[in-house]
Amino acid sequence: xxxxDVAVLITGGxxxxxxxxxxAMAAKGARIGVIDQNKDNAEKVAAEVKGVGLHADVTxxxxxxxxxxxxxxxxxxxxxxxxxxGIGGSQRIVGRDGVYPLEKFARIINVNLIGTxxxxxxxxxxxxxxxxxxxxxxxxxxxxxxxAYEGQIGQIAYSASKGGVVGLTLPAARDLASxxxxxxxxAPGLFFTPLLMSLSEEARKSxxxxxxxxxxxxxxxxxxxxxxxxxxxxxxNGETIRLDGAxxxxxx
Ligand SMILES: NC(=O)c1ccc[n+]([C@@H]2O[C@H](COP(=O)([O-])OP(=O)(O)OC[C@H]3O[C@@H](n4cnc5c(N)ncnc54)[C@H](O)[C@@H]3O)[C@@H](O)[C@H]2O)c1
Numbered sequence: 138x139x140x141x142d143v144a145v146l147i148t149g150g151x152x153x154x155x156x157x158x159x160x161a162m163a164a165k166g167a168r169i170g171v172i173d174q175n176k177d178n179a180e181k182v183a184a185e186v187k188g189v190g191l192h193a194d195v196t197x198x199x200x201x202x203x204x205x206x207x208x209x210x211x212x213x214x215x216x217x218x219x220x221x222x223g224i225g226g227s228q229r230i231v232g233r234d235g236v237y238p239l240e241k242f243a244r245i246i247n248v249n250l251i252g253t254x255x256x257x258x259x260x261x262x263x264x265x266x267x268x269x270x271x272x273x274x275x276x277x278x279x280x281x282x283x284x285a286y287e288g289q290i291g292q293i294a295y296s297a298s299k300g301g302v303v304g305l306t307l308p309a310a311r312d313l314a315s316x317x318x319x320x321x322x323x324a325p326g327l328f329f330t331p332l333l334m335s336l337s338e339e340a341r342k343s344x345x346x347x348x349x350x351x352x353x354x355x356x357x358x359x360x361x362x363x364x365x366x367x368x369x370x371x372x373x374n375g376e377t378i379r380l381d382g383a384x385x386x387x388x389x
Pocket of ligand 1: 325
């Protein structure tokens with residue numbers, strides 16, 4: 138599907154990988170709706186890409202419905218959804234701080250997995266109301282992580298949430314195939330985003346050195362360019378693509 142003049146919704150679009158995707162898709166002529174729970178960042182990125190800033194929490198049915206409606210009023214019904222909103226959080230099952238709190242586990246699953254599904258379903262509900270363009274109606278791209286496959290010590294909740302995103306990709310693609318909507322997921326390795334900016338230069342270099350080739354942290358632009366390619370290539374469907382320079386994370 139061509140991105141020119143197509144309405145796109147990007148969750149977590151106020152920062153990092155979502156922000157880079159907003160810029161990459163805007164450069165292709167798409168109309169961008171930037172959804173983020175950080176209102177200032179949503180509006181800042183939206184202003185830069187001449188899009189609409191939408192303040193919403195991906196876990197809320199009401200807020201996501203309202204955000205979709207607001208974007209639609211300016212751009213029309215969106216044909217592309219990019220799920221980038223996500224949170225981390227590291228703790229051992231039993232460690233120095235005691236047992237892993239159940240609420241913390243539930244929170245990470247709620248944002249990363251249930252939030253992804255919430256946006257996917259509400260986006261699809263609106264998309265099926267418009268006609269396909271040629272052989273396609275639209276595209277959904279989710280964000281997992283290599284932690285879906287090689288979760289490290291302390292990543293129990295994060296890995297479970299991202300494993301869930303990988304798991305829903307094929308059934309979502311099968312469910313929505315009759316509506317001509319494709320669903321794919323990107324599983325990034327280590328990317329240089331605000332998530333990692335708090336680390337020292339030395340810590341960043343050491344993380345980058347773990348990547349076989351190219352031996353560095355990924356640039357968010359490389360994520361954005363894969364997202365653009367997924368939208369443009371109609372045969373990509375039901376797949377999770379690792380974008381990781383061949384890294385396979387060690388236990389710690
Ligand atoms: N950076 C990496 O190396 C890396 C690696 C693997 C996977 N990922 C995944 O990529 C995605 C983007 O990560 P990033 O590095 O760009 O992080 P980031 O923190 O820079 O951006 C995430 C954005 O999501 C927003 N967000 C968080 N919870 C939200 C919620 N409930 N509702 C709406 N917005 C919410 C935040 O406000 C933020 O703007 C995440 O899902 C992350 O797990 C990142």
